[in-house]
Amino acid sequence: MSDTEYVEEVIVDEEIDVTVAGGELDVEDCLKTVFQNALAVDGLARGLREASKALSSGLGELCVLCDACTEPEYIKLVEALCNQEDVKHVDIVRVSDAKKLGEWAGLCVLDREGNARKVVGCSCVVITNWGADSTERETLLSLFSE
Known part of the structure; x- marks a missing residue:
């Protein structure tokens, strides 16, 4: 990966709000x-x-x-894999908290009330299958099409 390549990213810390028919959605x-x-x-x-x-x-x-990943080689590897020329380009979204990312990805145990317990931190998650179509998916895709 050369220093001049452009990596398209969205940083969640900036609180980007997108207005849709039902109200506002953040990333x-x-x-x-x-x-x-x-x-x-x-x-x-x-x-x-x-x-x-x-x-x-x-x-x-x-x-x-x-x-929050402490290994710079880890980040370089993931960015390089996302920008491969022989495979399709994959967009990157950055989040600040590994525990929050682990909770979203299902790396936790839910108690009876539905609260997350024993959350395992996660540094990287890749979506391979979107599942059902939703306005949230379209919102994320529209952030990268701009």
């Missing part, structure tokens, strides 16, 4: 819904090993990467 809400839909059809690759397999085989649709 975090869109990611939660899209992850739930993808998880229902086994469409998530969670962690470096699964994510790298999905990205190198061309199955990746969207990559969500955590900024």
Whole structure:
């Protein structure tokens, strides 16, 4: 990967709000819904090993990467796999909290009230199958088409 290549990213910390017919959606809400839909059809690759397999085989649709990762090689690897020329380009969304990303990706135990317990942090999640169509999916895709 050269220093002049452009990586298209959306950083969630900036609180981008998108107005839709029902009200406003932010990127975090869109990611939660899209992850739930993808998880229902086994469409998530969670962690470096699964994510790298999905990205190198061309199955990746969207990559969500955590900024709190302490290994710069990890981030470089994921960015390089997302920008491969022989495989389709995969857009990257960055989030700040690994625990929150792990909770969204289903790496937790839910108690009786539906609250997340024993959340495992996750540095990278790749969506391989979107599942059901939703306005949240279209909202995320429209962020990258601009």
